[in-house]
Amino acid sequence: MKPHSINIFAKYIALMFVTFLIFGCAKNSKPIEYYMLDASVGISSNESLELDKGPLIGLGPIRLPEYLDRPQMVVAVSENKYKLIESHRWAEKLDQNISLALFRALPGQLGTDRMIRYPWPQRPGVDYQIKIDILELNIDPTGQSRLVAQWSIKSKDKTLLNKRSSFIAKASTTDVDKMVQAQSECLTKLGQEIVSNLKPLLK
DSSP: OOOHHHHHHHHHHHHHHHHHHHHHHHHSOOOOOEEEEOOOOTTOOOOOOOOSSOOOEEEEEEETTTTTSSSEEEEEEEEEEEEEEEEEESSSOOOHHHHHHHHHHHHHHHHHHHHEEEEEEEOOSSEEEEEEEEEEEEEEEEEEEEEEEEEEETTTTEEEEEEEEEEEOOOOOOOHHHHHHHHHHHHHHHHHHHHHHHHHGGG
């Protein structure tokens, strides 16, 4: 076989190999599905919003541990071992998702639209600030959703409340829709606890 023919044949084989790899990976890879959390599960607020009245509430910052600060969902497989679910991911950064879910849910329960999300302009300053550190937000090996958060309410430079809250909800070890629903239930409970402590301060 002539050198020129050998070169063409080698290129053909290489092209076929690359094509096989591409189609093989595409066939075996699962499509990625995206999810958003909700903080108003089972809540129907009858509060009428006071528009542009009352104290200004700042929501945030909301901070996550590094193991949660990623697009993939995190599931605990043992007490000290976690796995990432590559084909199921958050539709946006998890801290922003939590912030948005609470921002949508809290005003209706508080009866005011005077809420802004972190970061906000230096002026005008907020009257009350809700800071949240998410310590745990995952599915445990028994299929329970677990949320642990350290949160505080501040007014100006004074901390009015500093509290750690824990919530659990029945989820699943295999059904991701049920996992997200349970995590949303936990986030809803956190929002309700924040409201019950903040609302008396707004009167």
